[in-house]
Amino acid sequence: MKKNMIRLFSFFIAIVLIAGCSSTKTTTQESVKPTAEAASGATKTPEKKNVTLKFSIWGNDSHKKMYDDMIVKFHEKNPNINVEIMTIPFADYQQKLTIMQASRTAPDLVWLAERMIPQFLTMNGLLDISSVKKDAEYKFDDFFPSSLELLTKDGKNYGIPFSTPPSMIYYNKTLFKEKGLATPSELYTQGKWNYEEYLKAAKALTDSSKGIYGTNLVRSGWVNWPDTIQTIFNSYGAELVSKDGKKFALNSKEGEQSLQFFSDLIFKDKVHPKPGDQTTFDSGKIAMQKELFSYMGKAKAVKDFEWDIAPLPAGPRGAGTTLGYGSVAIMKDTQFPEESIAFLKFITNPENMNITSQYFVPSRKSVLESDGFLKQGPSAESMKIAVIDQMAKAQTLPAFENWQNIDSNMRTALDYLYTQAPVTAVLKKAEDLITPLLK
Numbered sequence: 001m002k003k004n005m006i007r008l009f010s011f012f013i014a015i016v017l018i019a020g021c022s023s024t025k026t027t028t029q030e031s032v033k034p035t036a037e038a039a040s041g042a043t044k045t046p047e048k049k050n051v052t053l054k055f056s057i058w059g060n061d062s063h064k065k066m067y068d069d070m071i072v073k074f075h076e077k078n079p080n081i082n083v084e085i086m087t088i089p090f091a092d093y094q095q096k097l098t099i100m101q102a103s104r105t106a107p108d109l110v111w112l113a114e115r116m117i118p119q120f121l122t123m124n125g126l127l128d129i130s131s132v133k134k135d136a137e138y139k140f141d142d143f144f145p146s147s148l149e150l151l152t153k154d155g156k157n158y159g160i161p162f163s164t165p166p167s168m169i170y171y172n173k174t175l176f177k178e179k180g181l182a183t184p185s186e187l188y189t190q191g192k193w194n195y196e197e198y199l200k201a202a203k204a205l206t207d208s209s210k211g212i213y214g215t216n217l218v219r220s221g222w223v224n225w226p227d228t229i230q231t232i233f234n235s236y237g238a239e240l241v242s243k244d245g246k247k248f249a250l251n252s253k254e255g256e257q258s259l260q261f262f263s264d265l266i267f268k269d270k271v272h273p274k275p276g277d278q279t280t281f282d283s284g285k286i287a288m289q290k291e292l293f294s295y296m297g298k299a300k301a302v303k304d305f306e307w308d309i310a311p312l313p314a315g316p317r318g319a320g321t322t323l324g325y326g327s328v329a330i331m332k333d334t335q336f337p338e339e340s341i342a343f344l345k346f347i348t349n350p351e352n353m354n355i356t357s358q359y360f361v362p363s364r365k366s367v368l369e370s371d372g373f374l375k376q377g378p379s380a381e382s383m384k385i386a387v388i389d390q391m392a393k394a395q396t397l398p399a400f401e402n403w404q405n406i407d408s409n410m411r412t413a414l415d416y417l418y419t420q421a422p423v424t425a426v427l428k429k430a431e432d433l434i435t436p437l438l439k
Helices: 002-032 036-040 061-077 090-102 117-122 130-134 145-151 173-179 184-189 195-205 221-235 253-267 293-299 337-347 350-356 380-391 403-417 423-438
Strands: 051-057 081-087 109-113 160-163 168-172 288-291 307-310 326-330
Touching: 051 061, 051 337, 061 081, 061 337, 061 350, 081 337, 090 109, 090 117, 090 403, 109 117, 109 337, 117 326, 117 403, 130 337, 145 160, 145 326, 160 350, 168 173, 168 293, 168 380, 173 195, 173 307, 184 195, 184 307, 184 380, 195 253, 195 288, 221 253, 221 288, 221 403, 253 423, 288 293, 307 380, 326 337, 337 350, 403 423
Parallel strands: 051 081, 051 109
Antiparallel strands: 109 326, 160 326, 168 288, 168 307
């Protein structure tokens, strides 16, 4: 019995040893056996998931078409990333974006104007994109440092400016020739281009019998009121809000002088269209129109008269030129930060900023100083004096954390101006409406 047990135990031991050797041999053979992919030298790359980015702008159809073309090229290089453009009217843009962010339905990438940036930075609503500085091919050092200040907080970068246009005058050169007047460009070169000469020219060029106005400063009604009259405030030394942001400062002697000048253009001198008048520069019936560089595309379509561009006239405290500001940022709540940064870098790289420079004044030095940019205007000389030479002296438009409410209340006060109320009453109304918002 004992011998049988020993034999049986030895038999089981033998089976275990044979199985172990067989298992070891099989594992070794499988570990060294090359796969078909390894044998061919190919490595399997994990597939990237398909994503769709939302990109919001307030631009026109031409701007959208330009970006649509870029998206096609971007998708060729990044087949897993689709981009959809969402166009929102500028008048509703900040409010709608705020609501969408609160409901977590905001786009991944957004255009932001200077007046919108403080709100989203304060709310901690933008993604830190400082990593783009490490990409040598992106050439981050090519951007004007001053253009990045609004988007920088605590040493971190939260967006890229794609447009930094100074405000300027588009003028009907044909009308100036017909009247035998020195043009704004000629007066600027002579050091005589100021609001006194501007008003003289506007009066000489106005012809009510033909529906011709000497000038127009209003862009899109009071929706863009800073673009309309902030330059006059600046040129008279008037400030909307005190530097510490705690006091409404426009109700002052300088504020009264600047707003009175604007009111007189409309109601006293009658050289400026009245509220609701839709007369446009391209109709040939506005001699001098205040606009941004982005208007250049529309001006180029004019065939009925010769036109040119010039800097804004100077007031008692200088030209007061304002600098428009368009930037692209990424919302912090995006589900696709890596893909969003890739698209942001693509549309703001040197090559594509050359393309956008047909509508926007570029923030990259290399593009701004290129022949391609300088030669797209009426003349290289006009581009130099009206655009490049003004950028260093221009001031950014007002930007405050509570801008939406300040903007709305200021528009209400300025509507009061259109009833021909005294300027002092308009400024008092503005002060009463805005002061509580600053506390």
